[in-house]
Amino acid sequence: MTEVNTDIKNKVELIKEKAKLSRLETIRLIAKAKSGHYGSSFSSSEIFATLYYHVMNYDPENHRWKSRDRFVMGKGHSAVGVYPILADVGFFPKEELDTYTDLGSPFGDHPDMNKIKGIDFGSGSIGHGLSVGVGMSLGARLDNEDYRTFILMGDGEMQEGQVWEAAMSAANFKLGNLIGIVDNNKVTVDGHTHEMMNIEPLKEKWESFGWNVIEVDGHNIEKLIETFDNLPQANSDIPTVIIADTIAGKGVSFMEHGYEWHVANLGEDDIKRAVEEIEGGQ
């Protein structure tokens, strides 16, 4: 189990700082790769930080600890925002991130469970994540373990049919230990989600599939903490989905809400502006 850094008294402040760390490192790493997913990593920054610095039980010294909570990204393209957090909590030395996207590096745009400690399952094929979570949650139940499995999905991912196969099966198998999180940042590669392929009404869709639905501001750390602290028991019968209202590119004014920044590469001046805004951000 990880110890939260006690030097910082206020957990919210800590999570805020770690979300900044995730964003700043995302900018540094993408600059190295010369292409990457800014917008959809920034929309998840507070969610990542809240999970790893407040919610989840894990052990960086024993990364395959059987009873750990699991975290899987259906939207694996946000991995660049998670790697810095995994390094920060101690799964591997921060210097290893300097190999990001180099030939043979463990770190690519999408995460690999066999190459990176702290990655519970690889991803990249959007729509797989929730199904993986169904399997992990069934495994937990068979082993009488009370860990939870958190699956982060994108709003574009809601367009994948397999998500709804998984949603149906999770309710059918009564997997109260499975928690879906939708990073509802409202953009996909080609444009704004509702203009590309409408996914609404999202809340009603999940409810009709038999899920417990919670809506929350995905950048409000107090609200995120409150939401995660009040999840139903892991041994309950109904899976929960948290629909997080988020902003693509959050934290960098010229990126916010823009689908153009889903995959991009910042020039030198823009990097400077973006870093200043993130560092100065509240």
Added chain:
Amino acid sequence: MTTQNTFHKDTWELYKGLEMSKQLTSGKTLAALADEYPEVVAMSADLSKPTGLWPFAKEYPERFFNFGLAEKNMVTAAAGLASTGKIPFVSTYASFLGVLAAENIRTAVAYPNLNVRLIGTHTGIAMGFYGTSHHATEDISITRAMANMTVISPADGVALAEMIEESVRTYDGPIYFRVSRGREEPVYTESKEVQNKIGKANILRDGSDLTIIACGIEVLQALRAADQLSEAGIETRVIDMHTIKPMDVEAVLNAAEETGAVLTVEEHNIQGGLGSAVAEVLMESNVSCKFKRHGFYDENSLIGKPYHLYKHYKLDAEGIASVAKEFLNK
């Protein structure tokens, strides 16, 4: 009408008596291993009975999951279960497993090298007049192109049971088993001695004029064809190449050197299947021999009852013997 207790072995007329699928031994085998191996779990997509998983499902309901008609979810969930230390056996028709769920198998099972065992049943044209949607003549090709994947096409229920047991006890990594409808006659007789080991071909008959390398239900037909060829003065070696990947290279090269002619027989497209795999071995060796692939010649099957189809496509004993004679110009 729901029952027809007579089974016409020649025409394979459809009827409801699943007990005739005696070669679908996965459920029985897993039930026998279940107490010793609590990590064994199984799942199907609304086909637990036709695939033969039912004996396990019935005896261990808490370890069996019916995913309904959702194969992609099932395969990916199996991968999630395997990541928690389970050994999931996933079984449905091959057309919906090795073909429909191919991307999920590639990305979620093969790439992370997880201990998921996939059992595609009713392969080839076993579904007869159900048509191309229910046929699987591409699944060997698809699964053997996936790194980390072992591909096995057992000749019968004994072979399937033996290699399932090996896969639970000692084998690591993902496996795609390819089995037919289960109503075929067996090749092997149940015995205390293990007769089928993953990766080791079985030479079931020796001969000096020709080798037939077959897999799955074509092994029995190849043996019968060899009898007919013997009457015509052609002595045929028959190899059961149940493991297509990794292939028993030594068995292939010995056959080429010692008999000088190799004919592959499979209920699969010759492009990418057993024949292609054998050809790859031969072309990269220093051995030269006559060589022919027999199976489906990059075509989809006609509609028809299985018996008529196997005859039409020369995948029965007579057909294989005629192809062999033509191949040898005899």
